[in-house]
Amino acid sequence: MTTRATLTDVARAAGVSISTASLAFSGAGPISAATKAKVLAAAADLGYSGPNPVARSLRRGRSGVIGVVVRKDLRQNFRDPVAIQTLDGVATTLGESDLGMLLVPTDDASGQAPELLRHAAMDAAILLNGAAAGAPSVRVLRDRAVPAVHVDTAVRGSVSIRVTDAAGMRAVAEHLRGLGHSAVGVVTLPWGPHVEPGPLDPARPGRSSVPYTAARWAGLLEGGVLPVAAQVARGSWVEEGIRAGHALLDAMPRPTALVGFSDLLAAGLLLAARERGLRVPQDVSIAGFDGVDLPWLGEDVLTTVTQPIQEKGRLAAAAAIALAAGERARSAVLEVELRPGTTTGPAPA
Numbered sequence: 008m009t010t011r012a013t014l015t016d017v018a019r020a021a022g023v024s025i026s027t028a029s030l031a032f033s034g035a036g037p038i039s040a041a042t043k044a045k046v047l048a049a050a051a052d053l054g055y056s057g058p059n060p061v062a063r064s065l066r067r068g069r070s071g072v073i074g075v076v077v078r079k080d081l082r083q084n085f086r087d088p089v090a091i092q093t094l095d096g097v098a099t100t101l102g103e104s105d106l107g108m109l110l111v112p113t114d115d116a117s118g119q120a121p122e123l124l125r126h127a128a129m130d131a132a133i134l135l136n137g138a139a140a141g142a143p144s145v146r147v148l149r150d151r152a153v154p155a156v157h158v159d160t161a162v163r164g165s166v167s168i169r170v171t172d173a174a175g176m177r178a179v180a181e182h183l184r185g186l187g188h189s190a191v192g193v194v195t196l197p198w199g200p201h202v203e204p205g206p207l208d209p210a211r212p213g214r215s216s217v218p219y220t221a222a223r224w225a226g227l228l229e230g231g232v233l234p235v236a237a238q239v240a241r242g243s244w245v246e247e248g249i250r251a252g253h254a255l256l257d258a259m260p261r262p263t264a265l266v267g268f269s270d271l272l273a274a275g276l277l278l279a280a281r282e283r284g285l286r287v288p289q290d291v292s293i294a295g296f297d298g299v300d301l302p303w304l305g306e307d308v309l310t311t312v313t314q315p316i317q318e319k320g321r322l323a324a325a326a327a328i329a330l331a332a333g334e335r336a337r338s339a340v341l342e343v344e345l346r347p348g349t350t351t352g353p354a355p356a
Contacts, residue, residue, distance in 0.1 A: 012053035021049040070128035072107040073327045076144050078136045079114035087243050088299040089316055096320020104328050115142040129153060130331035133323045137217055154330035156323045160218045167338045168323045172222035175312035175343035179294050180230020182345060183264045187354035192255035192262035193234040194248060194272050196220045207237040223268050235262055240272055248275015263354045270295040273309055288352030308348035315341050
């Protein structure tokens with residue numbers, strides 16, 4: 008039976024102490040380039056690939072894993088360019104620090120946190136699911152004393168990374184008002200666990216329990232737009248934008264402008280307008296929020312609010328790395344910017 012080489016074998020072959028051999032792999036202390044090269048050459052000759060990562064984690068008292076909490080339906084997460092770009096920022100930053108990422112799908116609306124979140128080893132967590140302070144996923148992490156970073160949600164006592172949602176949507180409202188639009192229809196992101204997708208009374212909407220949805224609605228009002236019709240979407244999906252677009256275009260008076268709380272929703276609104284033979288922006292203007300690339304829309308370029316999506320992911324990961332090491336981390340609020348495109352124009356006479 009072949010015996011696997013150990014770090015002791017490598018140290019003996021290289022003619023160095025075990026501690027010096029260990030430094031050659033960890034890079035955590037002073038060691039000359041020549042000595043490191045000698046150790047690595049000996050390791051290659053013996054077929055030794057490095058210290059066991061599980062044993063190393065146990066010695067450090069950390070798992071080397073950051074949990075990333077996402078919404079339950081992973082298929083929808085990976086259809087959403089905002090989710091993908093955020094995860095890319097997280098994964099890249101964690102990889103640069105040799106840390107692993109554990110995706111934890113969760114559905115806080117069910118009232119239960121998944122077993123994976125309750126028991127999986129993780130040094131810190133990043134919540135991308137927009138969970139509020141009392142959500143099951145937040146409670147479980149707090150009970151486990153796992154430090155958490157919230158993305159797009161501010162939770163008292165926790166680190167948060169978010170954007171100026173209200174300011175962005177206020178800019179959209181002011182842009183549309185400047186073009187003469189007074190009849191505006193809106194499709195929002197999910198409103199809360201107890202609000203079904205479908206029509207929403209703009210005069211009495213209640214307060215959304217989803218922080219970024221609430222902020223974007225507030226921004227519209229601050230910008231002087233009270234929608235004449237509103238629809239709540241099930242999620243940031245093109246098909247939801249199409250459904251809501253047809254419903255909004257049936258409203259009386261018919262809106263001269265439509266706003267989606269995400270670019271995918273806005274793209275659906277655009278497709279609904281095309282299906283009805285409406286010209287954009289001559290007959291109806293359309294605006295979104297996110298600033299993602301949607302080349303399949305053809306010549307149409309959405310008027311939208313751009314947000315630094317990957318930067319959010321990078322900052323969230325950097326904060327989680329600091330918390331996992333027992334260091335302090337700071338919350339951050341990132342600026343957004345209105346980017347006019349070809350889909351908004353003067354209100355029709």
